[in-house]
Amino acid sequence: MKDRLTAAVKKSRAGYTEIRVERTWSSAVAFRGKRLETATVSEDQGGFVRVLNKGCGWGIASFTSLDELPAMVARANELSRAVRLDEPIRLADTPPQTADAVLDLDGDVRGIALSEKKSLLDRYNGAMLAVSDKIVDTQASYRDEVSEVWYVNSEGTSLYQLRPEIVLSGTAIGRRDGNIEKGLESIGLRKGWNSVQNFGAQFRAVGERAVALLDAPRVKGSAYPVILDNELAGVFIHEAFGHLSEADFVYENPQAREMMTLGRKFGKPVLNVGDNGAASGLRGTLPYDDEGTPTQDTPLIKEGILVGRLHSRETAAKLGERPTGNARAISFRHPPIVRMTNTYIAPAKNGVGFADLIRDIKLGVYACGAFGGQTMLENFSFTAAWGHMIRDGQVAEMVKDVVLAGNLFQTLDRIDHIAGDFTWNQMGGGCGKGGQFPLPVTEGAPHVRIEEALIGGDM
């Protein structure tokens, strides 16, 4: 395949040409309540061509018919030439890479019978349903894939990558009279069959949470000291800060660049944030990004100061910085754009624990898990999956409808304590941007304390 792509790149009349071909084998099982929804095996394949000519813009073609490859290269070249630019697009230099990067399949999912996958999920789904007769509905899903990606460009890069992925998720709906509550868990790993055998307890907890929430009062809306658990702190840093650190937000926009000037103070010295696409075994991990740049650990905030951002080759050239290996596409149907990989808040070095974070809080909220989060640049909203009040330094009663809203700059600056209990939280789902969803990413954080944040609820 590499030879075929190399030949097509050689024949290209464009200044710069890259070709990406993907072949993805996947299987999926889903339950809704006690009923199996689907059990299927799929094969998806296609190609992507992107070319650039001097004084011109990008020409792009994506297609499912690989026989069309030479025609598509020619077509992309025509499209590029139709886009005239006064200010040329430049790509930052990266040394050509040649490699076969085969990630550990950890129990090749292609060799496991679909019926075994159904049994596994049946067991996890059953664990949710068995919690209580108040569980009126569940959704459980299993999806695995092994994807092969070939990438060749006209600068001599030639890569083959084999990437496994496996995602489990469970939702339990508890209902009593008109009151409906939800528990949610998802697990996403860049691993295989061996890695998903022991999640029964997590699925049972989903059911237990949906039932417990039926009795929980709505949190009273107000400003509180708030502790984010590891999962929500991870979602927070990804959504609220991570997207602003993607250089395509600033590279063409002088005002945005000013707002995100390196050296700007973003938080107290306790705050350290980064993005690490090279971390081992995580869902956002890739040896090379979709422009063939090796991934790396990129510091973004160091001791409260903005020190870096995430780049593609185009954004790096424009800002005179170095590519960071963050150009990613969800599939051959899309061009690579600047995306996160594994984004984290680093743990405090002095070993502060959770107990130290809540000890001096008289009245506060412990916000746990995440139903979701969205940012509109400097404003964000996160819905915790559940919460607890903190009273006199102790975790107290469970509360529901914990929505955390605020301004990014204020909130980051109000992070005053960070614990040492770092975990990666390997969630399923994924990140959405520019019509590309779901992109596999991971978030990691320890417990994080915000001096004061607005919690919505009964107002």
Place this chain on the structure above:
Amino acid sequence: MIDQLLEHTRGKVDGADALWRREEQTAVAFESGRLKAAGISEETGLNLRVLAGGRMGVAGTTAAEPDVAALVVRARASAGLGEVVDLAFPRPSSQSLPPIPTFFDRTANASLDDLIRIGRLLVERLSRPDCQVNVSVEREVAETAVGNTVGARGEYRGTGIAVSAEVTRIAGDDVLMIFDQYVGADMPGDADLESLVRSIETRLAAALKIVTPPDGALPVIFTPAGLAAVVLPLEQALSGKTVLQGSSPLAGKVGQQLFDERLAIVDDPLTPGRPVSRPIDDECVASRCTSLVDRGLVGRFVYDLETAARAKTESTGNGRRGVFGKPHIGYTNILFRVADGAGMRHPSAPTDALGGGLLDGVRDGLIVDDLIGVGQGNVISGAFSHPVGLAYRVQHGEITGRVKDAAVAGNAYDLLKRIGGFGSDGRWLGSRWSPSLLLEGVSVASR
């Protein structure tokens, strides 16, 4: 392709249906006012569903020359694990399919230069010294064929074009983003592009001044874009799937008066000129209009073939399927209408003014155009609580400026019991048509 595939299933399964679709997209993207990229994408896919031993299985492929034998084997293997379902494929209709226009030559034949011209026009009209303008123009041409083993067939071609514009203004740490879009099956006319420009300009002009938000239970005008938080719970609750699962709060309430008696909502796949309109659904059920809410009464839930079979009712023609996975329920065009007993009509002269002509009665309240985080949380319960993405304060019938740092909360089902007013600014937003709605007693909190 469909005939060949279905022929191949004969004798191997008890029944089958299939969908074949070919899509071609052409797109141009302007970043910060500059044309940066032009692209095409071509995709062909085939989805097969079989019934074998009373059980259902599916398989799909994007291969250009699909191996139909292998596809049937995969679908049968899937059925081997599947649940028993008493599903009957629709028979060929004695009547011809509804003749709705889905394909527009002008759209299909538009050249790359035509698309670039539209984008350039928007960039020129929207450029401001302190703003960044991103514009994209995407054109799609699709061919769809569906068929089943009891002889039903359907084929149609469709076109679609989406013209999106986004203006970003950053002043210090204040980030303002205003987005709007034209979506249609036919090319936008000058008037369409003009109204897209005006819509963005109007909202931008009103947003330049920042005012303090009010507090309390207040009247809030939800614009067609702002309505998403209110519509989403209804869409989930009116799906036959959630009804079947026992998680819909509207289950068992068909015919009950739960909403304002002037409110009517329909799902209409036969609306001319819309990209999701179609003569037949993805499971060979002829398209028809479904009344979801009529004069405030809960109307019909929407079903695909499988959920209809399980609920012992008929499919409403809402079957939707992709290349992979099994068919599922999907809405087509959702239209909000005002029912006033004398048929459907609008209360006053059309307007494109912000607030839809509903400002007059508002002493102190908000216009909500965008909320952050819609779709998170326990949507189907109807409860929502979101910070505003883009909202304006209304005082004594006048817009006084943009509010930041405010959140709105309420319950969609409760708020729709009494609608303070229907705006005369009804418009399409993607596949939803609605006017602005004035809803009373929405909880507004500042911070």
